Amino acid sequence: MALFPAVVFGLLTFWLHRRLVRATALARPWSIVVDIVLVGMWALALIGFASGRALDPSWARPVGTIGLIWLATFFYLFLGLAIIGLISFGAHLIRWARRRLGGVQDTPQLAGRRLRRIRIATSTVVVVALAVTGYGVWEASRPQVVEVSATLDDLPEQFDGLRIAVVSDLHVGPARDASFTRGVVDKINEQHPDLVVLVGDLTDGTIPHVRDTLAPLADLKAPLGVFGVSGNHEYYADDGGRWLDVWEEYGVRTLRNSRVPLERNGATIELAGVYDATAPEPYEPDLPAALAGSSPDDFVLLLAHQPKQAVEASDLGVDLQFSGHTHGGQLWPIRYLVPLQQPSVIGLDEVGDTTLYTTRGAGAWGPPVRVLAPPEITILTLGSAG
Numbered sequence: 001m002a003l004f005p006a007v008v009f010g011l012l013t014f015w016l017h018r019r020l021v022r023a024t025a026l027a028r029p030w031s032i033v034v035d036i037v038l039v040g041m042w043a044l045a046l047i048g049f050a051s052g053r054a055l056d057p058s059w060a061r062p063v064g065t066i067g068l069i070w071l072a073t074f075f076y077l078f079l080g081l082a083i084i085g086l087i088s089f090g091a092h093l094i095r096w097a098r099r100r101l102g103g104v105q106d107t108p109q110l111a112g113r114r115l116r117r118i119r120i121a122t123s124t125v126v127v128v129a130l131a132v133t134g135y136g137v138w139e140a141s142r143p144q145v146v147e148v149s150a151t152l153d154d155l156p157e158q159f160d161g162l163r164i165a166v167v168s169d170l171h172v173g174p175a176r177d178a179s180f181t182r183g184v185v186d187k188i189n190e191q192h193p194d195l196v197v198l199v200g201d202l203t204d205g206t207i208p209h210v211r212d213t214l215a216p217l218a219d220l221k222a223p224l225g226v227f228g229v230s231g232n233h234e235y236y237a238d239d240g241g242r243w244l245d246v247w248e249e250y251g252v253r254t255l256r257n258s259r260v261p262l263e264r265n266g267a268t269i270e271l272a273g274v275y276d277a278t279a280p281e282p283y284e285p286d287l288p289a290a291l292a293g294s295s296p297d298d299f300v301l302l303l304a305h306q307p308k309q310a311v312e313a314s315d316l317g318v319d320l321q322f323s324g325h326t327h328g329g330q331l332w333p334i335r336y337l338v339p340l341q342q343p344s345v346i347g348l349d350e351v352g353d354t355t356l357y358t359t360r361g362a363g364a365w366g367p368p369v370r371v372l373a374p375p376e377i378t379i380l381t382l383g384s385a386g
Helices: 003-022 030-050 057-100 108-140 178-190 207-219 240-249 287-291 307-315
Strands: 144-152 163-167 195-198 226-228 258-264 267-273 300-303 320-323 347-351 354-358 376-384
Touching: 003 030, 003 057, 003 108, 030 057, 057 108, 144 347, 144 354, 163 178, 178 207, 178 376, 207 240, 226 267, 258 287, 267 287, 287 300, 287 307, 307 320, 307 347, 307 354
Parallel strands: 144 376, 163 195, 195 226, 267 300, 300 320, 320 354
Antiparallel strands: 163 376, 258 267, 347 354
């Protein structure tokens, strides 16, 4: 398992060496300094990748976090250097065409000017990538409460004004410890919601290594309860069903292709939940099983980690679905690629006859970095059109 990321990160590091050292003809000792930094970041990225999985975060988290942040920096270096590469390639084609047509021939002076332009452009990309990543670390560290309201035709009048805290994608473990979860829990409780729902991807790692990062969930409070469904990451490093058992120990009632009635002032709605769309056996999502025994006239609120699960939800008469998974793209401009896989990126949307709310999530996967996709804790207030 460790060999694959080691090779991938190694190839990326070699590419950066070629672009930052070789392409700019960087002289010694600076070329040696840059290569030492690149190799060091390669090692730290591996530690960050393994933290919470193969390595104990108690020692791996502090150094591994630097490596994970470096991966975000690499992402922006790649974007910037790729643009420089495309421009350089285009300029090379133009020079080649001119030489073929008997135009200006290459000279040492022209080559020297090109090298200076490449150095200036490369230095600019490095500075911008570091600055954007630094901003992204700050943005990702501050989950904010977002107030949203939705009016629904079939919602019983007794549930008008119901305040639901929607939280997903904490991804604690490799880079974030229990203090991050504590901060999220405190902000939720400050809002005094009627209901709290957790829609998956709370951790990255194995139960022995990172279960303690979720301990603050035991302090969540809501009159109608605290409920949750698994995301895709619950299955990556450990058994997803066992992870849900851990949630139960902390007071979260997990919905595993099941539903529970919620009663308020004599009226009832159905809260259903399914496993993630990509969950392996024996945890495949089964929405018909979750809805079995309910009436077509019941108002159904569904928890499903991925927004694309709303397609089936609409076919089966679900009124409202809460999802996460997208992170709002997390690192700009990734958000523009999310619609290739999901029907919604952030916020309220309609998928068929189902109202869908997709939260950006409170944490960050991999690098604890967000750029133009701020983390959120949603307080969604339901309104009854009746």
